[in-house]
Amino acid sequence: MNAVLHRVRSTGPLISRIIAALFGGYALAALSSVAVLALPLSKPQAVLTGMLASFLIYAGAVIWVFAVRSALKAWAGLIIVAVALLPLAWSVS
Amino acid sequence: MTKGRGVKIDDDSQAAGRGIRQSMSSLHTWAALLLGWILYAMFLTGTVSYFKDELSQWMRPELSRLSEIPDQAVVAQRIANELGNTVPGTTQWSIRLPDARNNSAYVFWRTSARNPGQRAFGEGNFDPATGQKVASRDTLGGEFFFRFHFQFHYMPVVWGRWLAGAAAMFMLVAIISGVITHKRIFVDFFTFRWGKRQRSWLDAHNALSVFGLPFHFMITYTGLVTLMALYMPWGENVAFKTPAERQQLTAELSAFIPVGKATGQKVPLASVEDMVRQAQERWGRDNVARVNAVLPGDAAARVAVTRGEAGRVSMSPQYMEFEGATGKLLAVRDHVGPAAETRGVFYALHLGRFSDAVTRWLYFLVSFTGTAMVGTGLVMWTVKRRKNLPEPDRPYFGFRLVERLNIASIAGLSVAMTAFLWGNRLLPPPLEGRADLEINLFFFVWALTLLHALVRPARSAWVEQLWMASVLLFLLPVLNALTTQRPLWHSLVEGDWIFVVMDLMCWTLALLHAVLAMRTARQRAGAPSRRKANRQAPITVASSERAG
Numbered sequence: 001m002n003a004v005l006h007r008v009r010s011t012g013p014l015i016s017r018i019i020a021a022l023f024g025g026y027a028l029a030a031l032s033s034v035a036v037l038a039l040p041l042s043k044p045q046a047v048l049t050g051m052l053a054s055f056l057i058y059a060g061a062v063i064w065v066f067a068v069r070s071a072l073k074a075w076a077g078l079i080i081v082a083v084a085l086l087p088l089a090w091s092v093s
Numbered sequence: 094m095t096k097g098r099g100v101k102i103d104d105d106s107q108a109a110g111r112g113i114r115q116s117m118s119s120l121h122t123w124a125a126l127l128l129g130w131i132l133y134a135m136f137l138t139g140t141v142s143y144f145k146d147e148l149s150q151w152m153r154p155e156l157s158r159l160s161e162i163p164d165q166a167v168v169a170q171r172i173a174n175e176l177g178n179t180v181p182g183t184t185q186w187s188i189r190l191p192d193a194r195n196n197s198a199y200v201f202w203r204t205s206a207r208n209p210g211q212r213a214f215g216e217g218n219f220d221p222a223t224g225q226k227v228a229s230r231d232t233l234g235g236e237f238f239f240r241f242h243f244q245f246h247y248m249p250v251v252w253g254r255w256l257a258g259a260a261a262m263f264m265l266v267a268i269i270s271g272v273i274t275h276k277r278i279f280v281d282f283f284t285f286r287w288g289k290r291q292r293s294w295l296d297a298h299n300a301l302s303v304f305g306l307p308f309h310f311m312i313t314y315t316g317l318v319t320l321m322a323l324y325m326p327w328g329e330n331v332a333f334k335t336p337a338e339r340q341q342l343t344a345e346l347s348a349f350i351p352v353g354k355a356t357g358q359k360v361p362l363a364s365v366e367d368m369v370r371q372a373q374e375r376w377g378r379d380n381v382a383r384v385n386a387v388l389p390g391d392a393a394a395r396v397a398v399t400r401g402e403a404g405r406v407s408m409s410p411q412y413m414e415f416e417g418a419t420g421k422l423l424a425v426r427d428h429v430g431p432a433a434e435t436r437g438v439f440y441a442l443h444l445g446r447f448s449d450a451v452t453r454w455l456y457f458l459v460s461f462t463g464t465a466m467v468g469t470g471l472v473m474w475t476v477k478r479r480k481n482l483p484e485p486d487r488p489y490f491g492f493r494l495v496e497r498l499n500i501a502s503i504a505g506l507s508v509a510m511t512a513f514l515w516g517n518r519l520l521p522p523p524l525e526g527r528a529d530l531e532i533n534l535f536f537f538v539w540a541l542t543l544l545h546a547l548v549r550p551a552r553s554a555w556v557e558q559l560w561m562a563s564v565l566l567f568l569l570p571v572l573n574a575l576t577t578q579r580p581l582w583h584s585l586v587e588g589d590w591i592f593v594v595m596d597l598m599c600w601t602l603a604l605l606h607a608v609l610a611m612r613t614a615r616q617r618a619g620a621p622s623r624r625k626a627n628r629q630a631p632i633t634v635a636s637s638e639r640a641g
Contacts, residue, residue: 030327033325033328037328037332043338044341044432044433045345047328047333047342048432048433051318051322051325051329052318052432052435052436054321055265058262059265063120063266063273066117066119066120067117089331092331092332093331
């Protein structure tokens with residue numbers, strides 16, 4: 001039991017970061033590609049701007065997730081940005 | 094992140110606490126390794142795809158080269174007539190006209206048959222001189238490497254494209270984390286040391302990466318851009334609710350004319366030649382790319398004539414739209430919105446089709462360094478770990494797996510790609526499903542190289558496969574001379590440059606593989622010096638520590 005607990009404790013944060021990077025990063029990129037629609041651009045241009053920017057945002061998010069000191073901080077960063085983008089994405093959908 | 098078998102050379106910095114460069118180094122190592130083999134295959138097939146049109150010409154040797162580009166207007170009319178006869182009920186066809194790099198026209202059409210199980214479209218290469226389907230061996234040509242590059246094979250196209258996208262995303266992360274890891278990347282570049290085993294692999298990897306860094310970043314990012322609507326559909330889905338709205342976006346991306354409602358009234362297509370003639374006046378005699386028709390033969394027909402790729406670095410649509418029945422010019426589309434133009438430029442940068450011969454060769458060479466960057470990175474993973482193996486004679490499973498996969502995916506791919514070209518020359522032309530056989534041969538040989546890598550000692554497998562690739566490449570011009578009417582001496586006299594350069598390229602690459610094979614073999618012969626290198630290890634570790 002203790003061994004299992006130890007295992008979870010030692011690999012848990014890493015797995016948490018990997019999930020944050022793969023899925024959290026994609027979710028953030030997807031969210032930003034919708035939030036862009038709130039900009040004063042014509043719809044096709046806004047959609048394309050969102051797509052073009054999304055991969056850089058995704059890559060940036062992955063770097064952030066592995067650059068910060070803890071998994072908790074990694075998630076916190078993603079969530080803060082997501083919360084800031086949510087109202088924008090909400091306003092256009 | 095470096096649990097267990099992490100990057101051992103950085104022990105000191107690990108003890109001193111993990112800085113950002115350390116975590117970036119781990120991210121770089123693992124992100125790159127996980128999809129490294131796929132990335133290597135994407136890089137190499139992508140690199141040769143810069144010459145896919147030339148490769149296609151070489152793979153259809155029955156089709157004589159065009160000594161000059163035929164008048165595109167005349168060719169377009171010829172093929173349009175032929176399509177009117179052979180596929181009269183089609184709702185849509187598209188002709189890619191012959192140009193400086195293509196000696197045949199490529200045609201794509203929708204089939205009228207709506208039966209399930211039947212292909213919804215047909216395609217073929219057409220002879221500009223006769224307007225009829227070319228009588229050449231059935232092959233996908235250079236198009237095979239091009240398609241494999243972003244959608245692979247033996248799997249649904251969409252899966253392949255998602256896999257390619259995931260690999261590209263990992264690559265993007267690997268590039269950024271690689272730059273952060275190598276703080277002194279430019280200093281490293283000037284302190285290249287040959288022949289110092291691990292250190293020289295690292296240096297080679299760094300040099301290849303730094304040399305082409307802007308290109309590698311550009312090519313990876315723009316690769317994602319080419320399929321971005323697939324990867325990031327969310328903004329599009331939110332912004333456009335109906336198909337009609339969605340067409341606003343499609344119009345920004347391609348010369349696509351929506352298929353309207355057929356009137357049922359049969360009216361033959363007006364002169365396609367005149368339409369292309371008008372486009373030639375606008376963009377230049379040889380600078381028309383495609384003629385697309387919807388509902389040809391119906392009163393509601395529309396024709397779009399699109400601009401060629403020369404003379405501008407953008408793939409954004411530029412075209413003239415004509416009324417099919419009368420030939421009247423309806424509209425000239427010569428610009429799109431700023432974001433769409435940006436996307437068009439990125440797309441064009443990735444494909445490099447705007448290039449003249451010199452730029453194309455530069456694209457090829459820098460892409461080749463990208464391929465080598467991925468290859469050296471993969472090899473380095475094992476080189477770094479080999480000297481720290483607890484039992485050098487019986488490495489752990491993960492190590493052996495990476496080692497063997499490296500052999501098959503690097504040396505084995507060279508063998509398989511060359512085998513594909515051998516298949517093109519050896520499979521008899523009348524064979525049923527010949528184009529698919531060429532492709533199956535490619536994968537069969539690739540699988541054999543994996544099998545070979547699994548059963549042979551690692552170094553022998555490297556050496557044998559590299560020699561195999563070298564011999565196959567070296568003999569390819571000989572095979573070409575024996576099986577076609579276009580041997581080297583003939584091509585030289587005729588000025589048949591595609592065939593000349595292809596033969597010379599084969600020999601150049603044969604030489605490259607031979608050099609690699611000999612270097613690898615020499616390393617094995619010099620086994621005692623490995624122990625010496627081990628004794629020097631602390632020094633190299635220290636210097637790599639400094640250089641990061």
